[in-house]
Every structure is written in structure tokens, then in C-alpha cells.
Amino acid sequence: MVFLYVTLAVSVGYLVTALSLGAPIAENGLTPAFFPILVGGAAIVFCSILIVQALRAEPEVAPVDEMPRYTHVWVVVAIFFYIVAFKPLGYFLSSGLFVFALILLFSKFEKLVLKAIISAAIVGVAFVMFQQLFGVRLPTLWG
Amino acid sequence: MDFIVLVFSSFSLLADPVNFTYVILGFVIGTVFAAIPGLTATLAMALLLPLTYSLSVETALMACASIYMAGMCGGSITATTINIPGAPSSMMTALDGYPMQQQGKGALALGHAAMGSMFGGAVGALLLIALAPFVAELSLLVKTTGKFSLLAFALIVVVIAQRGRIPQAGLAACIGLMLATVGLDAMEPITRFTYGYSSLTAGIDLMPVIIGTFAIAEVLTQASARTDVIAAAAAASKVKIRRRDFLPPLSDIRKIGFGCYFKSCLIGYFVGTLPGAGGSMGSFLAYTETVRTSTEPETFGKGNPKGIAASESANNAVCGGAMVPMLTFGIPGDPITAIMLGVLVINGIQPGPQLMADQAGLIAPMLAALLFSAVVLIPLTLWLIGPYFIKIVSVRKDVLYAVIALLAVVGSYVATYSTFQMFMALGMGVLAFYLRRNGFPVITMLLGYILGPNLEEFLRRSLALSNGDPTTFFTNPDSLFFVALTLVFVYFLVIRNPAKPLAAVKTE
Numbered sequence: 001m002v003f004l005y006v007t008l009a010v011s012v013g014y015l016v017t018a019l020s021l022g023a024p025i026a027e028n029g030l031t032p033a034f035f036p037i038l039v040g041g042a043a044i045v046f047c048s049i050l051i052v053q054a055l056r057a058e059p060e061v062a063p064v065d066e067m068p069r070y071t072h073v074w075v076v077v078a079i080f081f082y083i084v085a086f087k088p089l090g091y092f093l094s095s096g097l098f099v100f101a102l103i104l105l106f107s108k109f110e111k112l113v114l115k116a117i118i119s120a121a122i123v124g125v126a127f128v129m130f131q132q133l134f135g136v137r138l139p140t141l142w143g
Numbered sequence: 144m145d146f147i148v149l150v151f152s153s154f155s156l157l158a159d160p161v162n163f164t165y166v167i168l169g170f171v172i173g174t175v176f177a178a179i180p181g182l183t184a185t186l187a188m189a190l191l192l193p194l195t196y197s198l199s200v201e202t203a204l205m206a207c208a209s210i211y212m213a214g215m216c217g218g219s220i221t222a223t224t225i226n227i228p229g230a231p232s233s234m235m236t237a238l239d240g241y242p243m244q245q246q247g248k249g250a251l252a253l254g255h256a257a258m259g260s261m262f263g264g265a266v267g268a269l270l271l272i273a274l275a276p277f278v279a280e281l282s283l284l285v286k287t288t289g290k291f292s293l294l295a296f297a298l299i300v301v302v303i304a305q306r307g308r309i310p311q312a313g314l315a316a317c318i319g320l321m322l323a324t325v326g327l328d329a330m331e332p333i334t335r336f337t338y339g340y341s342s343l344t345a346g347i348d349l350m351p352v353i354i355g356t357f358a359i360a361e362v363l364t365q366a367s368a369r370t371d372v373i374a375a376a377a378a379a380s381k382v383k384i385r386r387r388d389f390l391p392p393l394s395d396i397r398k399i400g401f402g403c404y405f406k407s408c409l410i411g412y413f414v415g416t417l418p419g420a421g422g423s424m425g426s427f428l429a430y431t432e433t434v435r436t437s438t439e440p441e442t443f444g445k446g447n448p449k450g451i452a453a454s455e456s457a458n459n460a461v462c463g464g465a466m467v468p469m470l471t472f473g474i475p476g477d478p479i480t481a482i483m484l485g486v487l488v489i490n491g492i493q494p495g496p497q498l499m500a501d502q503a504g505l506i507a508p509m510l511a512a513l514l515f516s517a518v519v520l521i522p523l524t525l526w527l528i529g530p531y532f533i534k535i536v537s538v539r540k541d542v543l544y545a546v547i548a549l550l551a552v553v554g555s556y557v558a559t560y561s562t563f564q565m566f567m568a569l570g571m572g573v574l575a576f577y578l579r580r581n582g583f584p585v586i587t588m589l590l591g592y593i594l595g596p597n598l599e600e601f602l603r604r605s606l607a608l609s610n611g612d613p614t615t616f617f618t619n620p621d622s623l624f625f626v627a628l629t630l631v632f633v634y635f636l637v638i639r640n641p642a643k644p645l646a647a648v649k650t651e
Contacts, residue, residue, distance in 0.1 A: 003577050003580075003581045004581075007314065007318070011317070011321075014321055014336070017335075017336060018335075021333070021335060025611070028606075028607075028610045028611035029603070029606065029607045029611060030602065030603045030606055030607075030611075031331075032328040032330070032331055032333045032335060034603070035320075035324065035598075035599040035602065035603070036321075036324050036335060036336070039317055039320045039321055039324065040321070042313070042317050043314060043317035043318065043321065046310050046311075046313040046314035046317060047314060049310045050310050050311065050314065053310070069366075069367055071366040071367060072363040072364075072366040072367040072576065074366075075362060075363055075366045075548070076363065076569070076573060079359070079548065079552055079569050079572075080569065082552060083552065083562050083565040083566055083569065084562075086552075086556070086562060086565065087562060091553075095549060095553070098548075098549065098552075099545045099546075099548075099549055102541075102544065102545035102548055102549075103541045103542060103545045104541075105366065105541075106365075106366065106540055106541035106544050106545065107539075107540075107541035115541075118542060119545070122542070122545065122546055122549065123549070126546075126549055126550065126553065129194075130553060130557070133197075134194050134196070134197040135197050136193075136196075136197070136557050137560065138553070
């Protein structure tokens, strides 16, 4: 439901912005506002249908023994900081930390040295692939 | 005829070591990704999309074609051996493949799957090569109003094909259309929905949309999932397969019958031409048709090789079918052809009626690679490295997803060398993750995003040409044809057989 409410809010915001672009029809022709107004309106209709359907549906009983997992949230945080650090820290350092963090998130907090070695190997292989094989310029700490 | 000659002469390009290496590499990568439950060939192609910048267009498209073909047959490996379809298109294969595995005939089941895939892939590719030029010529008859109606038809079919969740599909399509409207207007110098960010003036790039939708969303999905890949790996390690066991005896092939193979190929091919239908729909329809016409329907689901042959022939024939609307109209039939469309667009090739006439030389090698992958690589790779394929699922999950995340994020940097695209890919990944989590089909979002700009442009042009008269869509014959076709699909999918989820149909 939260997702639907957020989508509805975004759709309403989109429609308001579309309306601010001007009149949808001018001189027998469609303006840049017409299509977004149409799409925004359709999105609101679909959102409303789904919200009504969800409100009418029987509330689902969540299993008691299952704890919610937030690993995906930590993955998003890791990717965010990786992007922020990508240019300032350079490819090797930022990628090494990122891959190491992700391996830890997808496994248990053990055998850290082995996982650090695997991370370094992955970053090295990816570097060879991107920079040497495909000629992509990757940022480095030393400029 | 010239085009057919061109395609067959393009086989010479496979003699080039670089092209050959990429085709083989693409095939192996496609198979590995399709075989690992949770990963798909679509993801493989999304990850490799940035790398196509450094390749020639022909080589990139040839590699894409082999990934596509491999992706359709690779899913049968785990579907048969551990009853977990590596790709959705192999769901029907598992119905008979796994019982055969339980009877100790797993390798034979894989052999039948490879045979069906080879046959389906080859027939699909040949039909594509033979028919695409004619479709391209026919498509020249479609004018501006017809183009709008065709694009609207494609989008509507994609939405209503999601039976049982049409409002979700409709909303996802709207989200895609919203994303498509960001940036400079196509007909007037006005920016829309940029909110003052100059980086958004050029719109949202295709690259972060694809990488976010398929790669980053997949990593997030796996991070939140409770699926135990280790159990699958343990089950896989127990499977012992010998190379000679893969070859299906001639008596079995005779029993399945040429008619079954060919009919399934035709079903797969024509399902492939429909936007959004994809391999799973093709294999499902071919399987049910085979059961319907069989003299011993009670044997299906219990290890009948005919079921495997029908399913695999159809899903590989989809490859050829799905490329028809992609090449002739720029309408992708499924997620993989959507990414292939991205490869074309990134390399400055505009799919459409003129493509076959103006740039046939660039397209022909891709079709040659598609046929080559089906005829040679499917049986060859299964025979050579088939016994090892099943160990693929033993790959460590933590390492696997860390690698995917790294390739995805760095890959989105490659296009513009700007971190903005990386943030866009992350944003798209989060959006796609929540869409998938809440039962929204992301393919409709992607098609909305891809078709959106042309849909809007042809709508505005059509109405400008008719002085704002909307009846123009019903008075022009080309447009009327697609309007009628849309109504036919709406009748059959929504009115006659309403809200019947595909999952429910499959269990019947």
C-alpha cells in the first residue's frame, strides 16, 4: 500500500507539473503539455483502481516467525556511497571496499581475509576487462 | 532474395577470430546466466550493454544474438536436473524434464531439450530471414497515423497480456511513459520535468534504465529474498551425467515427430512477433497444443520427451519472431530485444521500415549468428561441456552478486563518464525493485519508456496533419487495421476470457 500511495503522490505531482506547462491544445494542434497530462491522468486512474482493490482485499496475515530482511536497503546504501566515492577515491579503492562490503552483506561475517582477497581479485579482473580489454577510462586516486 | 543472400554470405564474418570469439563467449555467458536460477540472459545482456561501445556494431549484435539464443535453451538445464527453471521460458520443460531426471534419464531429457532448441532456433531464424524483408516492405505502407495506432496497439497488448494484473501493468506502462517525457520536447524547444537539472535536459538515458531495471533490481531482489541457492547447489552436485547420455535415439525423435517440432516452432515464432508475449508464453501455448492433440495426454507431466521438445522448440523459435517487430518497427517483443534495440540505437542505427533497405549489411551478421548459435552451438556446447553445466548453480551467491553489482554500477559510468548516470541507474534499480516486489511487470514499464517518445510524436503529427480531427485514426486504412487488431486482442484477452492470471492457466 505504501508503494501505491507514493506512486499516487508522484503521479499527482507529475500531472500538476504537466498542467503548468500550458494549455494542452492550441491552434488545432497538441502542445508539449498534452501527452504528459494524458499519461499523468491515466497513472492516477490506475493508482486509484489499485488502491481501491487493495482496500477491498482481505488483509494478509504476515507469518509470525519471519523477521523482515533489510539487506536490500544496505545494498542501496553501499551502492550510493560507492558512487559518491568512485571519482574521489578512484576505481581500485572504492571498488575494493564496495565489493568487500557486498560480499559481507550476501554472506556471513567470517573468513574476512579470504573475502578481502576475493574482492581484490574481482576488482582486478573487472579493471582488466573494462580498461584494458574495452578501453574504458576509469578514475584513479593518482589522477 | 538479396537480403537472404546477404545473411548467408555474412557467415564468412564468423571466420574472423574476433567475431567468432565474441559469439562463443556470448553463447557461454548466455547459457551460464540462463542456467543459474534467479539470473537471466536479459541480465547478462544488460551487464554487457556498456561494453558494446568498444565493439563494432556487427560484432556487438552477433554477440547479442548468441546470448539471446543461449538464454532460451540454458534455462532447461536446471529445469531438468533440479526442477528449478533457470529462465521463465523453461517452466514447461521442467514439467517433463524433471520426471525424466527422477527416472535416471536426465541427460536424455537435456538432449531432447537441446534438439528442440536447435530445431526451434533454426526454424525461427530462417523464418525471420525469409519474412523480415517482406514485413519491412509492408511496413512502408504504414504512415504517420498508422504508426501511432501500431505503437498504441503494441503498448495495449503488452498491458492486457498481463492477465489478472492489468491495472498493475497499466500503471507500470504509465511510469515508463512518464520517464520518457523527461527532457527536451521532440517537436518544440521546451524542457519538461527537468526541475532545473541541466543533466536531465537530454532526457533519461537508455543505458541506466536498462542496467537499473535488470541488473541492480536483480541484486536488490536477491538481497531481500530468502531463496536458498546453497540447497540447489547441493542437489546439483549429486547429479552425475555422462557425455554420451545426451544423444537422443532416433526412435525417440521419430516418436516425437516432425509435425510436433514444426508446429511448436510456428507457435513460438508467431507468439514472438507479439509485443510482450515472450518465450514463456510461446512454450506454454506449444506445450498445451501438444497435449491437446496427443493420443496419450495422460503421459505428459510424467516424463514425456514430446513435452520437452514442444516447449523448447517454441521458446527458441520466439527469438526469430521477437526480432521482426524490433527490426521493422522498433517495437521490442521482449526484454532481450528491448536491450538489442538499445544496442542498435546506441550505435546510431534507427530500426524501422528503412533499416532492411539502408543498413541490411549491419543486420545480416546478427541473423547469421542467430542461426549459427541454434544449429551449431546448442548441440555442440551441450555435448562438450554439458556434464559441467549443472555445476553452474554451485557458484557462490555472495561473490556472484558482488560481481553483478560492480559490473552494473561501473557499466552505467561507461556511457558518459559521469556519476550522474550511475545515480540514475541506482534510482531506476530501486524503482524496478519495488515494482517487481509489488507485482508490477517491469517489461511494460520498459516498453512504455522505449515507445513513449514515438507514441507522442506520431500522435501530435497525426493530429497536426488532420487539423486536430481525431477521427483520422479511424479513416486511414493503415491506422484502422491496427485499431481493429487492438479490438480483437482486447476481445480475446479481456472480454471473452477476463482476468485469468497466467499462473492459474498454467496449473490447469
